[in-house]
Amino acid sequence: MSTEEQNITREPVTPAQQVRADWRKLGEKLSYKAIVSNIPFICFVAVLCVFYIGNSHHAVEIQRDMNAQTKELRELKWRYTDVQSQLIQARAEAAVMKKAQESGLQPAVMPAYKITMK
Numbered sequence: 001m002s003t004e005e006q007n008i009t010r011e012p013v014t015p016a017q018q019v020r021a022d023w024r025k026l027g028e029k030l031s032y033k034a035i036v037s038n039i040p041f042i043c044f045v046a047v048l049c050v051f052y053i054g055n056s057h058h059a060v061e062i063q064r065d066m067n068a069q070t071k072e073l074r075e076l077k078w079r080y081t082d083v084q085s086q087l088i089q090a091r092a093e094a095a096v097m098k099k100a101q102e103s104g105l106q107p108a109v110m111p112a113y114k115i116t117m118k
Contacts, residue, residue: 013021028034035042089095097107 100107
């Protein structure tokens with residue numbers, strides 16, 4: 001029987017017949033039986049979607065935290081620079097002399113000398 005089937009020539013399929021055949025194949029793929037047989041795959045895809053959405057939300061949250069920390073770091077750098085400049089000004093000799101005069105201290109008239117023991 002297989003030799004008879006091979007000897008039979010098939011007629012060419014018209015475009016309209018091809019479209020109808022495609023619709024039938026699509027209907028078979030969307031049938032209840034096909035959907036039920038693909039439930040594990042559909043559940044797997046749904047779980048992947050949930051993980052994807054959760055990962056996106058987590059990434060947005062991390063980005064917000066990074067932006068807040070960057071802003072705080074910038075503010076702390078400004079504060080550090082300000083305190084450092086104030087310290088440099090306070091250490092200047094003129095500032096020290098002014099504060100010493102306010103306390104009643106006078107600058108030394110004689111140069112400093114070293115005390116040695118014999």
